[in-house]
Amino acid sequence: MRKLTRAATAALLACAVTLPAAATATAAPAPPPAATTTPDRPAGRLSLPAPTGPYGVGRSVLHLVDRSRTDPWVPEADGRELMVTLHYPAARHRPGRPAPYATREEARLLLRGVPVEDPVVTRQVAEARTHSVPDVRPAPGRHPLVVLSPGFGMPRFTLTALATDLASRGYVVASVDHAYESSGTAVPGGRTLTCVACTVMEENEWTKGHLVTGARAADTRFLLDRLTGPRPAWRYASAIDATRVGMAGHSVGGASAVPAMAADRRIDAGVNMDGTFWDAPPADGLGGRPFLFLGTDEFHRPGGGDTSWDTTWAGVRGEKHWLTVGGAGHLDFSDAPLILRHAGRPDGPLPAGRAVSVTRAYVAAFFDEHLRGRDQPLLDGPDAAHPEVRFHRP
Structure with a gap:
């Protein structure tokens, strides 16, 4: 595996701990409440931006366990657990009980990394308006599938704004929590898994980053088997067009798209949102499949602090796009900025x-x-409606 520059390693560690790492299983005690309570409570619950597509949005949640594999972080666990949220185009816009954003405990663990310990803010984030309704019937037809993998230490719900928007545009979107890799993941039986992997990665200064991407690639393969195989786990699996599959992710979730595509030809296109690559593309350059590099301008422009983008760009042989966003920070490709603003930041x-x-x-x-x-x-060059976005063709 290639070595990162000292600056790139430091940036990775900073990004990994900025929001969620204080919620790991071995976290230090929280600071006193006076130091962590939001000074000005927001007026109401967090509301995500409304989806922009023509469809209403449904939502289902799956608990999947791959017992053919040992969990890399907790070997004594009963297989590799995944929690998956499926957002999908609904048959019609209809009122209904809104889908929750997160459990109170998931929200609390995430916010503890800010740090914010105000129970009112925790409740407001957990009850965020998601613009989706549980388990409504999908829109007719078969729809492309997009797998979303969150940043390291970040729960899958932090990609909800993107997931619901894609669903409103006609995609089935599977957002995945990878066991022991988020600040907190609620699983059946009243358990909440915390970020054991965060401790391992910090202790090893991220020299074992390929363990994360490799595990996520295997998770994605298993997920596709369970969604598109002969005995699908989702009641509405017939709504998925298994011939059109994409994968996108934030941070290490985006970096995981390369090994996932290398291992599974079913994935037709990939997106990395501001993640350092840990795996070189295969010799066939991902077989000519397209890839989008979308990152911060400060760190991910050509020749910038993260040289893995330069080397990976050279190894991808299909249609590819390298875009950076001026003024963006690492977390800006997730819901984190909305959560932080609601928490008073x-x-x-x-x-x-x-x-x-x-x-x-x-x-x-x-x-x-x-x-x-x-x-x-929009992918052909600069657009007046999006002046922050810069195109690069090294």
Whole structure:
């Protein structure tokens, strides 16, 4: 495996611990409440930006266990557990009990990494408006599938704004929590899994990053088997078009798209949102399949601090796009800026709502072009409506 520069390693560690790492199983005690309580409580629950597509959005949750594998972080566990949220186009817009964003414990563990310990804010985040309804019937037809993998230490619900938007545009979206790799993942039986892997990675200064991407690649293969195989785990699996599959992720979740695509030809297109690559593309350059590099301009422009993007770009042989977003920070490709703003933290240079809009626009355009065959001028060059986005062709 290639060695990272000292700057790249430091940035990775900083990104890994900025929001969630305080919620690991071995975390130090929380600071006193006076230091962690949000000074000005928000007026109500967190509300994610509404989806922009023509469909209503349904949501289902699956608990899957791959007992053919040993969990890399907790070998004594009963197989490799995945919690999966499926967002999908609904048959019609209909009122109903809104789908929850997170459990109280999941929200508490995530916010503890900010740090925020205010129970009111915790409840408001857990009850965030998700613009989706549980288990409604899907829209007619078969829809492309997109797998979403979150950043290291981040739970799958932090990609909900992107997932619901893709679903409203006609995609089935499977967001995955990989066991023991998030601040907190609620699983059946009243258990909440915490980030054992965070401790392992910090102790090894991320020299074992390939263990994370390798495990996630295997998770994705197992998930595709359970969603598109002969005995699917989801009651509405017939809504999935298994001939059109994409994968996208934030941070190490995006980096995992390369080994996942290398191991599984069913994945037709991949997106890395600001993740350092740990695995070189295979000799066939991903077999000519398209890939989107979407990252921060500060760190991920050509020749920038993360040289893994330069080397991976050279190894991908299909249609590829290298875009950076001016003013964006590492977490801006997830829901984290919305959560932080709700918790009383100021916006960064790129406002939270704007970060969501940019991410949604370019990820959707990429999959519309490469999974649906719809030409997307947005991918051809700079766009006046998105002045933050810069195109690179090394």
